[in-house]
Amino acid sequence: MNTTFTVFLKEVLDNFRDRRTLMSALIMGPIFGPVLFSFVINLSIERSLENAEKTLELPVIGAEHAPNVIDFMRSRNIDTVAGPADLAAAMEAVKEGTHDVVLVIPEAFGDQLGDMTPALLKIVSDQANRDADRDARRVRSAVREYGQLLSGLRVVARGVNPQALQAIAIDEVDVSTPSGRSAILLGMMSYFFIFAALMGGMYLAIDTTAGERERGSLEPLLSLPVTRSQLIYGKIAATCLFMTLSMLLSLLAFYFVLDFMPLEQLGMTPNFGLPVVFGALLLFLPFILLGGALMTLVASFTKSYREAQTWLSVVLIAPTLPILIVSILMLRPRIEFMLIPSLSQHLLLVDMVKNEPLNPVHIAISVVSTLIIGIVLTWLCARLYRREGLLG
Amino acid sequence: MIRVDDIHKSFGKVKAVRGVSFEAPDGKITGLLGPNGAGKSTTMRVLYTVLRPDEGRATIDGIDVVTDSLGARRRIGALPHGAGLYPQLTARENIVYFAKLCGVDKAEIDDRVDDIVRLLEITDFADRRTKGFSHGQRTKVALARALVHDPRNVILDEPTSGLDVMATRSLRELILKLKDGGRCVLFSSHIMQEVAALCDDICIIAHGKVAIDDSIEGIRRRTGCEDMEDAFVKAIQMVAPPA
Numbered sequence: 319m320n321t322t323f324t325v326f327l328k329e330v331l332d333n334f335r336d337r338r339t340l341m342s343a344l345i346m347g348p349i350f351g352p353v354l355f356s357f358v359i360n361l362s363i364e365r366s367l368e369n370a371e372k373t374l375e376l377p378v379i380g381a382e383h384a385p386n387v388i389d390f391m392r393s394r395n396i397d398t399v400a401g402p403a404d405l406a407a408a409m410e411a412v413k414e415g416t417h418d419v420v421l422v423i424p425e426a427f428g429d430q431l432g433d434m435t436p437a438l439l440k441i442v443s444d445q446a447n448r449d450a451d452r453d454a455r456r457v458r459s460a461v462r463e464y465g466q467l468l469s470g471l472r473v474v475a476r477g478v479n480p481q482a483l484q485a486i487a488i489d490e491v492d493v494s495t496p497s498g499r500s501a502i503l504l505g506m507m508s509y510f511f512i513f514a515a516l517m518g519g520m521y522l523a524i525d526t527t528a529g530e531r532e533r534g535s536l537e538p539l540l541s542l543p544v545t546r547s548q549l550i551y552g553k554i555a556a557t558c559l560f561m562t563l564s565m566l567l568s569l570l571a572f573y574f575v576l577d578f579m580p581l582e583q584l585g586m587t588p589n590f591g592l593p594v595v596f597g598a599l600l601l602f603l604p605f606i607l608l609g610g611a612l613m614t615l616v617a618s619f620t621k622s623y624r625e626a627q628t629w630l631s632v633v634l635i636a637p638t639l640p641i642l643i644v645s646i647l648m649l650r651p652r653i654e655f656m657l658i659p660s661l662s663q664h665l666l667l668v669d670m671v672k673n674e675p676l677n678p679v680h681i682a683i684s685v686v687s688t689l690i691i692g693i694v695l696t697w698l699c700a701r702l703y704r705r706e707g708l709l710g
Numbered sequence: 711m712i713r714v715d716d717i718h719k720s721f722g723k724v725k726a727v728r729g730v731s732f733e734a735p736d737g738k739i740t741g742l743l744g745p746n747g748a749g750k751s752t753t754m755r756v757l758y759t760v761l762r763p764d765e766g767r768a769t770i771d772g773i774d775v776v777t778d779s780l781g782a783r784r785r786i787g788a789l790p791h792g793a794g795l796y797p798q799l800t801a802r803e804n805i806v807y808f809a810k811l812c813g814v815d816k817a818e819i820d821d822r823v824d825d826i827v828r829l830l831e832i833t834d835f836a837d838r839r840t841k842g843f844s845h846g847q848r849t850k851v852a853l854a855r856a857l858v859h860d861p862r863n864v865i866l867d868e869p870t871s872g873l874d875v876m877a878t879r880s881l882r883e884l885i886l887k888l889k890d891g892g893r894c895v896l897f898s899s900h901i902m903q904e905v906a907a908l909c910d911d912i913c914i915i916a917h918g919k920v921a922i923d924d925s926i927e928g929i930r931r932r933t934g935c936e937d938m939e940d941a942f943v944k945a946i947q948m949v950a951p952p953a
Contacts, residue, residue: 324810328799335798335839534794538852541758541788542811543780706761 321544325552329522330559339521343560347517348567351510352575359579374453377401379408380423387423387439387464394460408442418450419443419457431468507671508664511568511602512637516609518564519557520630523613526553528626537709547700550614554696557610565602569595589673598667601681604688605663609637611695618702640664656683659691711736711894712757712863717766719752725952726752728918729766734896734911736862739889741909742898745946749918750898751791754867757896758788770863784813787861791868793852797841801832801851804840805858812859826854829887831880846877853881857888864888866897870904882908902942916946 333339379401381388388398401420402408408420422440430437439461443454470480530536539549573595576588616633620626637660644661651669656662662684669676702708712734719727727749734740742750755761756768759779768775770782795804802823809819827836830850835843840851853869866885870878885908888895899905905912906926913923922929922945926938935941 321811324807328796328807331803332796332798533797534790534792535796537755537760537790538788538793538808538855539811540760541783541786541790542808543784543813544811545780709760 321548322552322555325549326555326559329526329553329556333522333525333556333560336521336525339525339560342521343518343564344567347514347564348571350517351507351514351568352571355507355510355572356575356579363580373397374456375399376419376421376457377408377411377417378421378423379404380425380427383423383425383427384439387427387461390464390467391457391460394456394463396457396460405440405442412442412444412450415447415450418447419454421457421461434472507572508667509638509641510572511565511598511667512605512609512660512663513634514568515561515565515602515606516613516630516634516637519561519606519610519613520627520634522553522557522560523610523617524623524626524630526550526557527614527618528620528623531709532623540709546703550700550703551696554607554610554614554699557614558606561606561610562599562603565606566599569598588671590671594670597670601666601670601684602663604685604692605659608659608688608692608695609633611692611699614699615695615702618699618708651680653680653683656680657687659688662688711771712740712865712896713769714753714757715767715769717753717756717763717768719749719756719761719763726918727756727763728952730915730918730920731766732911732913732920732923734863734894736894737889737892738910739885739895739897739908741905741912742896742915743900743902743905743912743942744898744915745900748900748915748946750900750915751867752918753915754788754865754896754898755790757865758786758790759783760790785861786863786865787856787859788865789853789856789867789869791871793849793856795840795843795848795851795855798839800837800839801843801847801854802827802836804851805854808855809858814859822858822860826858829884830854845872846874849873849881850877853884861893863894864896866895868898868900870899870901878904902938906938914942914945916949917951919949921945921948 333343374396376391376396376398377400378388378398381398381400391398398421401417401422402411405422408417408422411417412420420442422442424438424440427437427439441454441457441461443451443457445451445454466483469483473480473483530539540546573590573592576590613630613633616629617626620629640655640658640661641664644655644665649655651665655665662680666676666680666684714730714732716729716731717727718725718729730749730753732740732742742753744750752761756763757770757775759775759782762776770785773781773785775782795801796807799807805823805826806819809822814822827833830853832847832850832854835847840848843851849869849872853866856866857864869881873881885895885897889910897909909926911923911925912929914921914929922932924932929941929945930936930938933941933944935944
């Protein structure tokens, strides 16, 4: 125990003096998340506010065939301009991205309206391009609205109540709360915390294995009258301390940054006070042991510092996979998910941010399963540290 | 007292050591001499227990390096070849770290470290971080680290390689001091003159086997060469390379 503590203290001192470790543990990891996050959020808020108000410039081919359509468009904040020469040119322009959407009014439009056959309008857009499709949607809904207006006028002219055309009315009741809505967006925070923690411990994990070997300090260390388990436990403990610090800083950084984000404009009020900050830290502690042991384990297989860095960047991504899969499939928290490290912490954190009561059974399963995996990995590290090939 | 009894060690297909035996008694300096790749480092690594021999037995003060490797390590101070320091720690911190891990009594650590720092003439740079130290400075600190707990048996793997004349000379004086203190000193080199100047017994190994294990006089006599370098070359040729 004493020996392990000596190793722990030395590693902490050593790494506090190492600029690279400090950069990644105390600056890069914790700052990266909040900065990226606030950038993305602010951008999306600006975009959504901007788009609704902005006047859309719509290139139209054959505007002269339907002046009423053009007038109606203008009332919907859509200005029309002269479009490309013909349909082929319009398709080419949309494909190339010179225009997002082009409205084509065929010559027969007026006649078809008069004949009461459905009058044909063509909207040229690229539906695979989500950004451009937003404009196309506005045009589409304006055209549809105009169509409904005409239909209404036609039935009124025949003495029928235009409401007869609307057989069903829908009233959507949204039960999501402001904190609930924020969970979707803030759900991605948990990855930043995991990332920060792993970044914080990454250089220690390399330093204590591949680094010691490359520096030539491993062999003298192993010739001392201490067991290798004592050494590796001290080293993993130091790694975990840096990971914890890094994660705490990351949590606090979010706590401060969220205040400056105009989240209310998106109808979100995340529950991210200090109790959640420390709750999250406690929740992630078992994961920190797991992450520290996993990184040490991976690094101990590598021959050099560089090789270790390469492999550990893979480890940095690995915890996102379960989170990503569950987010894409939009799965609800289930008890078996609590067995999966990183995912269980993510789901519990999302619940916390949503201000929903946490299921104690879920917490227990998350903590115990992650801890068990962490302990097994630590034990494996010790096993590997004992093998002869360690010296390379 | 170090005793090596017919140890073998292979790495994959390479047979690094093929039956090395010798004895390094207390109060004497034993030289392990051989060309590059002869198996000197492998033999020493077995002794400071980072490698396990495939066959044979080695003991430190009668303690088996395999069955009680921790006990064996308690009785040695080892300087592996090219031993590295922790660049972010000062020379003194490097030494203190090893002293603590060797279980030196807390109350004694400061005195011990001061003594060894003075003895190895590290004082001038003792409180500087070892990043950027010269090779000689690094070797001195690594040596201080290996000796700070005052081990009964000292194993030095090519300690003089890369040292200048002054540093080599002070290292030689230190080794003689250890001998006078009744320590068992085993040190390896590939330079005959250096070994001849210092050692009581010389074990010449080549191709993983012992060529000659004798005193300097004995080696001269058995090879029939007056010049030590000639004797060394002749001894090496006595061992056939592995098939």
